[in-house]
Amino acid sequence: DIQMTQSPASLSASVGETVTITCRASENIYSYLAWYQQKQGKSPQLLVYNAKTLAEGVPSRFSGSGSGTQFSLKINSLQPEDFGSYYCQHHYGTPLTFGAGTKLELK
Amino acid sequence: EVQLQQSGPELVKPGASVKISCKTSGYTFTEYTMHWVKQSHGKSLEWIGGINPNNGGTSYNQKFKGKATLTVDKSSSTAYMELRSLTSEDSAVYYCARGSLLGHWYFDVWGAGTTVTVSS
Numbered sequence: 580d581i582q583m584t585q586s587p588a589s590l591s592a593s594v595g596e597t598v599t600i601t602c603r604a605s606e607n608i609y610s611y612l613a614w615y616q617q618k619q620g621k622s623p624q625l626l627v628y629n630a631k632t633l634a635e636g637v638p639s640r641f642s643g644s645g646s647g648t649q650f651s652l653k654i655n656s657l658q659p660e661d662f663g664s665y666y667c668q669h670h671y672g673t674p675l676t677f678g679a680g681t682k683l684e685l686k
Numbered sequence: 687e688v689q690l691q692q693s694g695p696e697l698v699k700p701g702a703s704v705k706i707s708c709k710t711s712g713y714t715f716t717e718y719t720m721h722w723v724k725q726s727h728g729k730s731l732e733w734i735g736g737i738n739p740n741n742g743g744t745s746y747n748q749k750f751k752g753k754a755t756l757t758v759d760k761s762s763s764t765a766y767m768e769l770r771s772l773t774s775e776d777s778a779v780y781y782c783a784r785g786s787l788l789g790h791w792y793f794d795v796w797g798a799g800t801t802v803t804v805s806s
Contacts, residue, residue, distance in 0.1 A: 613792035622781055622796040666731055670792045674747040675733040
């Protein structure tokens with residue numbers, strides 16, 4: 580199975596800051612990488628797929644990059660609604676696997 | 687509006703089985719695959735498997751083979767997941783999530799989740 584390693588596990592930031600979350604795959608997944616946001620008690624919401632394509636309705640302050648084994652999600656000018664947990668998921672083959680998550684908290 | 691409406695919370699005894707549902711609306715059921723994802727309390731997400739509503743073809747995570755069975759009812763645009771021989775390790779929130787028909791699955795729409803609690 581492909582292992583997805585996210586860092587950091589947690590992150591404190593203030594409104595208006597820019598943050599970056601990284602995800603490393605244990606093998607080459609080309610650009611088959613998705614990012615999700617999950618708020619407490621809610622289901623995950625798709626942010627990015629194919630490493631850099633924003634899902635419908637996702638604000639442009641979110642951006643994804645990377646290919647191969649190294650990926651990142653950047654959030655510019657953090658807004659109050661951006662705080663929560665973020666997960667990466669490879670969609671190269673099966674089994675699909677997720678990273679352990681990054682919890683983004685308000686400083 | 688695309689919606690995946692999941693059945694309510696379940697409290698089940700160890701060793702029993704449970705079948706949870708995911709009723710879809712707002713899109714053509716057979717134009718997407720349906721997947722199930724497990725989230726244990728406070729933990730990350732695990733892909734259980736997916737099903738093609740057109741032909742009932744399934745793809746399972748090896749970890750969940752023998753534990754989960756995925757089915758669909760095209761007449762009601764509803765997907766189902768049955769979990770058997772339940773233990774405390776199966777206590778979790780289970781999400782249904784929509785994927786494409788073409789593979790390389792990511793999930794653009796999710797249900798609200800069904801909480802399964804296994805306890806005597």
